[in-house]
Amino acid sequence: MTRIYDCSVESEHTAGMRLARTAIGRGALVVIPTDTVYGIAADAFNPEAVKRLLEAKGRDRQSPPPVLIPSVATLQALATNIPAPVNDLVEAFWPGGLTILLHAQPSLSWDLGETKGTVALRMPRNEIALELLSETGPLAVSSANRTGMPSAIDAAGAEDMLDTSVAIYLDGGVAGLAYEAIGDRPGDTSSTIIDATRFDSNGGTLVIVRNGVISRDEIAAVIGDALAPEATAPELTAAEASAVEASAGSASETTTATAETDSLSPASAASETSTD
Numbered sequence: 001m002t003r004i005y006d007c008s009v010e011s012e013h014t015a016g017m018r019l020a021r022t023a024i025g026r027g028a029l030v031v032i033p034t035d036t037v038y039g040i041a042a043d044a045f046n047p048e049a050v051k052r053l054l055e056a057k058g059r060d061r062q063s064p065p066p067v068l069i070p071s072v073a074t075l076q077a078l079a080t081n082i083p084a085p086v087n088d089l090v091e092a093f094w095p096g097g098l099t100i101l102l103h104a105q106p107s108l109s110w111d112l113g114e115t116k117g118t119v120a121l122r123m124p125r126n127e128i129a130l131e132l133l134s135e136t137g138p139l140a141v142s143s144a145n146r147t148g149m150p151s152a153i154d155a156a157g158a159e160d161m162l163d164t165s166v167a168i169y170l171d172g173g174v175a176g177l178a179y180e181a182i183g184d185r186p187g188d189t190s191s192t193i194i195d196a197t198r199f200d201s202n203g204g205t206l207v208i209v210r211n212g213v214i215s216r217d218e219i220a221a222v223i224g225d226a227l228a229p230e231a232t233a234p235e236l237t238a239a240e241a242s243a244v245e246a247s248a249g250s251a252s253e254t255t256t257a258t259a260e261t262d263s264l265s266p267a268s269a270a271s272e273t274s275t276d
Contacts, residue, residue, distance in 0.1 A: 004155045004169040007033075007128050016170050017132060023167040024136045029053055031144045031158045032132060033172030035125040036097050036179065036191050036213060037151040038158045039068070039141035040166060041132075047111040050140050054113065056165035058147040064113025065142040066099055066120035070133035075121060078138065080105050083199040085206055085226035092222045095125035097179055097191040097213035112140060118197055128172045143190070151190060179213035189213055199226070 005016025020030045027049040030041045040056060042049035044067050053065060069075060072090055075082070079102035086100055104119040112119070124130065133139060143151040144158035144166075152158035155171035176189030192212035198204045205228035208216060220227050 002159070002164050002166060002169065004159060004171050006171045008171075008173065013128075016168060017128075017135075020132055020168045020170055021135055024049075024132075024139070027052070028167035029056060029162075029165060030132075031152075031155060031162065031166050031169045032129050032139075032141070033126055033155070033170060033175050034068070034129050034141075035095070035175065036189050037153055037175050038144040038155065039129075040144045040158070040162060041068070041139040041141045043136065044112065044138045044140040045110045050110075050112055052165070053140055053142060056162055057142060057145070059142075061113035064115050065140040066122060067112070067138050068129065068133060068141045069121055069123050069138050070130055072123065074138060075123075078105055078108065078119060078121060079103060081200065083196055083204075083206070083226075085199070085223040086194075086196045088222050089194070089206075089219065090123075093214055093218075094123040095130065096123075097125070097189075098122065098219075099191045099193045099212075101193065101195045101197055101209070103197055120193065122191055125178070126172065126175075128170055132170070151188075153189070176213075192219070194219070 005012045007013040042053040099122040146161045153175045155169045190212045192214040193210040195207045207228045
């Protein structure tokens with residue numbers, strides 16, 4: 001029977017973490033708290049587990065999930081062509097509410113869906129999430145909700161939507177309290193998403209593709225002119241739009257992403273978000 005484990009109680013924390021590790025290892029799904037919203041997690045290197053995650057949310061391969069990582073070092077292992085401004089942002093805002101879309105290392109043996117060679121990465125600022133990540137390695141994590149429903153900010157809310165499709169729920173209290181809700185949607189505490197795939201050796205800019213808990217002003221203070229001006233930022237690519245959709249998942253968010261561009265185009269729409 002599916003159970004919520006209260007991680008504020010030492011005995012439940014210990015049992016919940018042990019069972020969560022075991023569940024991830026066998027390809028099952030686990031709901032975890034993050035610093036932004038609750039996420040539904042699966043082994044990023046297990047295609048069947050990722051498929052279960054998408055099915056639990058009511059999505060298909062056109063909306064692959066972001067990946068949460070335990071450390072900055074993991075960023076180098078999973079992504080390639082990392083621009084210097086990204087390193088500056090990571091130093092300033094990780095762990096925290098910033099998701100970065102990058103080119104994935106081509107040698108990786110994973111299948112997150114129709115990613116078009118990209119991956120959305122984030123290091124969360126939550127001790128429970130980081131503890132699990134340190135033991136399991138990178139996890140495919142999307143917001144803990146059914147598509148079209150608001151992102152869960154507590155374990156009970158996640159269970160109401162996902163029920164027995166998830167093996168273990170880790171309860172870390174209400175998510176998002178460390179941030180001001182400054183995203184595109186009222187009360188939203190989802191991560192900000194930046195696309196770094198347009199930046200190469202010839203230059204370019206980083207593009208904010210979803211406003212979230214890390215503000216444009218905060219980002220601009222770190223990377224200056226490397227951030228595309230808001231008024232002239234290019235339309236979202238398919239990869240960016242799916243990252244927006246997969247990372248938070250409320251109905252209003254999906255509407256926002258679609259309105260900005262013809263995003264979820266038939267060809268792909270490769271996708272934390274957040275999970276997160």
